[in-house]
Every structure is written in structure tokens, then in C-alpha cells.
Amino acid sequence: MSAPAGSLLSAQDLRKAYGPTAALDGAHFSIHAGEVVAVMGPSGSGKSTLLHCLAGIVPPDAGTITYNGRELSGMSDAERSALRRSDFGFVFQFGQLVPELSCVENVALPLRLNGAKRKEAERTALTWMERLEVDDLAKKRPGEVSGGQGQRVAVARSLVTGPRVLFADEPTGALDSLNGERVMQLLTDAARSTNAAVVLVTHEARVAAYSDREIVVRDGKSRDMEHVL
Amino acid sequence: MSIGHTLLGLLESGPRHGYDLKRAFDEKFGHDKPLHYGQVYSTMSRLLKNGLVEVDGVEAGGGPERKRYAITEAGITDVQQWLATPEKPEPYLSSTLYTKVVLALLTGRDAGDLLDTQRSEHLRMMRILTDRKRKGDLADQLICDHALFHLEADLRWLELTAARLDKLAKAVTEG
Ligand SMILES: Nc1ncnc2c1ncn2[C@@H]1O[C@H](COP(=O)(O)OP(=O)(O)OP(=O)(O)O)[C@@H](O)[C@H]1O
Numbered sequence: 001m002s003a004p005a006g007s008l009l010s011a012q013d014l015r016k017a018y019g020p021t022a023a024l025d026g027a028h029f030s031i032h033a034g035e036v037v038a039v040m041g042p043s044g045s046g047k048s049t050l051l052h053c054l055a056g057i058v059p060p061d062a063g064t065i066t067y068n069g070r071e072l073s074g075m076s077d078a079e080r081s082a083l084r085r086s087d088f089g090f091v092f093q094f095g096q097l098v099p100e101l102s103c104v105e106n107v108a109l110p111l112r113l114n115g116a117k118r119k120e121a122e123r124t125a126l127t128w129m130e131r132l133e134v135d136d137l138a139k140k141r142p143g144e145v146s147g148g149q150g151q152r153v154a155v156a157r158s159l160v161t162g163p164r165v166l167f168a169d170e171p172t173g174a175l176d177s178l179n180g181e182r183v184m185q186l187l188t189d190a191a192r193s194t195n196a197a198v199v200l201v202t203h204e205a206r207v208a209a210y211s212d213r214e215i216v217v218r219d220g221k222s223r224d225m226e227h228v229l
Numbered sequence: 230m231s232i233g234h235t236l237l238g239l240l241e242s243g244p245r246h247g248y249d250l251k252r253a254f255d256e257k258f259g260h261d262k263p264l265h266y267g268q269v270y271s272t273m274s275r276l277l278k279n280g281l282v283e284v285d286g287v288e289a290g291g292g293p294e295r296k297r298y299a300i301t302e303a304g305i306t307d308v309q310q311w312l313a314t315p316e317k318p319e320p321y322l323s324s325t326l327y328t329k330v331v332l333a334l335l336t337g338r339d340a341g342d343l344l345d346t347q348r349s350e351h352l353r354m355m356r357i358l359t360d361r362k363r364k365g366d367l368a369d370q371l372i373c374d375h376a377l378f379h380l381e382a383d384l385r386w387l388e389l390t391a392a393r394l395d396k397l398a399k400a401v402t403e404g
């Protein structure tokens with residue numbers, strides 16, 4: 001099977017085992033630029049494993065992943081990490097901000113790692129913090145902001161490099177529903193405005209309602225609900 | 230929803246004409262289902278007959294929409310009572326979806342597929358409501374949230390059932 005036409009990122013027949021556990025057992029995926037796809041399914045079904053494979057963090061045992069016309073397995077480790085830094089953004093449930101850095105330094109970090117000058121990096125970081133309505137927290141340390149605020153800072157950081165794919169694994173998992181929805185609104189608005197694709201792992205229906213479509217993972221197998229009805 | 234009580238409540242802040250009442254209702258509560266004029270008149274004539282409103286004046290030109298209604302003391306008491314009485318919680322004890330799941334299991338069909346398809350349908354509706362919420366004002370947000378939380382409750386049940394399908398299959402085929 002080949003990559004669906006026009007998809008930015010796709011995967012065919014992914015398999016990944018941890019010892020005797022088949023985390024992925026023939027999973028498929030594809031996403032277009034500007035699309036938000038929710039990945040749903042029960043706990044332990046393989047959602048995070050799928051996300052890690054798609055992002056080139058974990059190599060699958062079998063199957064192909066194609067990003068922008070290139071197969072991830074054909075790249076060297078160095079090429080894959082360069083790709084992650086330049087083209088991908090990440091938001092996780094918690095514990096992602098560096099506690100010793102201020103919020104604006106955290107947001108600027110990916111740019112700094114890509115070689116940007118401090119001043120320039122922090123200027124860009126601030127514009128993203130404004131969009132996520134946390135620019136007033138620029139000087140604070142992550143330990144001095146609330147969970148919801150910290151998560152918005154993390155979203156700003158994930159978008160600061162202008163990624164073409166944003167990987168979000170339970171980005172609202174630690175937030176109450178009002179904060180969670182606000183984060184989703186800002187995240188999807190920001191992603192849409194830059195035409196980024198969003199791979200959104202969530203078990204919450206109200207969060208998934210911010211997506212354009214969903215796939216369901218069960219026992220390591222994926223089901224694309226778009227083609228069902 | 231009790232249209233009578235709602236119209237009465239709208240009259241408490243001052244007398245209104247029939248057309249004005251309809252407009253106020255539609256604006257505040259009738260987002261998806263605006264009132265028909267017929268509903269307004271039949272409701273108002275019932276309230277009139279029961280002494281909960283009185284005609285406060287008639288505009289030139291005639292027609293029921295030109296009548297101006299005012300709430301009476303009895304009407305105010307009625308609104309007060311309605312607001313103070315809690316709504317009966319829905320027991321939600323009969324579920325078509327539960328029946329379908331059991332029948333699928335009994336007939337050897339894939340109940341998991343059935344639940345996936347239902348989730349998808351629910352999410353479709355939830356996306357529409359979420360979109361409306363994003364674009365709407367606070368009233369829109371509250372109305373949509375009410376619907377979204379109910380649909381979410383269905384889906385939580387669905388996920389729990391999906392996780393217990395094997396057990397349920399055993400229970401229904403043994404029973
Ligand atoms: N690093 C690992 N080492 C061993 N087993 C793993 C590892 N990562 C995942 N697994 C196993 O693979 C399966 C899929 O895990 P995964 O984290 O992808 O599930 P998930 O769908 O993200 O679950 P959750 O909703 O709980 O986050 C599970 O059985 C898990 O125990």
C-alpha cells in the first residue's frame with residue numbers, strides 16, 4: 001500500500017512490539033496539511049505508540065511512514081532528529097517546561113536550539129505567547145504559573161518554530177474542562193492559521209470535537225472513521 | 230420547555246406586544262426553534278383565560294400580534310413557583326443503543342463496530358456544536374455546552390461498554 005495522495009504524513013501497516021506485547025498491530029494513518037485528526041481509543045490500545053512512531057521518536061518493527069514524500073526509515077538518526085526540530089512540534093500532558101528557565105525562555109528554547117539569537121528568539125516567542133494569551137507570564141518560572149497557563153506556554157513553545165505537524169498527546173489531560181477547552185481553541189486556531197497538521201491523541205470526546213475527523217485505535221489496530229459511513 | 234412560563238417570565242419586566250414577545254423569546258431561547266405566531270396566540274389566550282395576564286392595550290390595525298399583554302399578580306406567583314420547582318432529572322434508563330449492543334452480541338455481529346460508528350455519529354454532532362460555540366456569544370456557548378456535556382455522557386457510557394464487551398457477550402449468551 002502506498003501513501004494516500006496529498007497526505008503530508010502517512011503510515012501503512014505499522015507494527016511495534018514491546019516484548020510479548022503488540023503495541024501496534026497493523027496501524028494505518030494519514031493526515032493532510034491544515035487538518036486536525038483525533039486519535040482515540042481505550043487505554044493501552046497503542047495511541048501514544050502510534051504518535052511516537054509517526055514523529056520518528058520510536059522506530060516501528062515493520063511498516064512504512066512517509067513524511068512529505070520521504071520515508072522516515074530511510075533517514076539516519078541525525079536526519080530524523082533534525083526533521084523533528086525543524087518540522088515537528090510536540091505538546092504532552094505535563095512536565096514539559098524546563099523549571100529553571102522563565103516562560104519566555106522556555107518558549108524560545110526550540111529556536112535557540114536551531115541556532116537563533118537570544119533576542120530574536122525571545123521576540124518571536126513573545127508573539128506566540130500573545131496568541132496564547134500568556135505573554136504577561138513571560139518573566140515567570142513554570143513553577144509560578146497555573147496548570148492551564150503552563151499548558152498554554154507549552155503550546156506556544158510547540159508552535160514557535162512554525163512546525164508543519166503538531167503532535168499533541170493528551171494536551172488537556174491535566175486541565176479542568178474550561179481550561180482544557182480554551183487550550184484546544186487556541187491550539188487549533190493557531191494551527192489552522194499556519195496550516196499545520198495536528199495529530200491529537202485524546203480520550204475526551206469534547207476535546208476530539210475540535211478535530212476534523214477521528215481514527216480509533218483498538219488492540220494496536222487503527223480504524224479510520226471517515227471511510228466508514 | 231414550558232412556553233407559557235417562559236412568555237410569562239418575559240412579561241415580568243414590563244408589558245409587551247405579541248410580536249415583541251415572540252421576538253424576545255426567539256432571540257433568547259429559540260435559537261433552533263423559533264416560535265410560530267400560532268403558538269404565541271394560543272399560549273397567550275390560555276394565560277389570559279387563567280388570569281395570569283391581561284390585555285394592557287391594543288395598537289391600531291388590529292390582529293392578535295398588536296395586543297399588548299401585562300402580567301398579573303397571579304402570573305408573577307406562577308412564574309415564581311415554576312422557577313422554584315426543580316426539573317425532574319431524566320432517568321435515562323431505556324437506551325436504544327444498549328438494546329442494539331445486546332442484539333449484536335446475541336446474533337454474533339461485531340458490537341465494537343456498532344459502537345465505533347455511534348461514536349463517530351456523536352462526534353459529528355459535537356463538532357457542529359463546538360464550531361457554533363466558538364463563533365457564538367456567551368448564550369450560544371452555554372446552550373451548546375449543555376448539549377455537549379449530554380453527548381459526552383453518552384460517549385463515556387459507550388467507552389465503558391466497549392471496554393466490557395467481552396464480559397457482556399458472555400453474560401447475554403449465557404443468560
Ligand atoms: N516503552 C514501553 N515498554 C514496554 N511496553 C510499552 C512501552 N510503551 C508502551 N508499551 C505497551 O504498549 C501498549 C500500548 O501502549 P500505549 O502507550 O501506546 O497506549 P495508549 O493507547 O497511549 O494508552 P493510554 O491511553 O493509557 O495513554 C501497552 O500495552 C503498553 O503497556
Ligand SMILES: [Mg+2]
Pocket residue numbers: 047048049169
Ligand atoms: Mg498514551
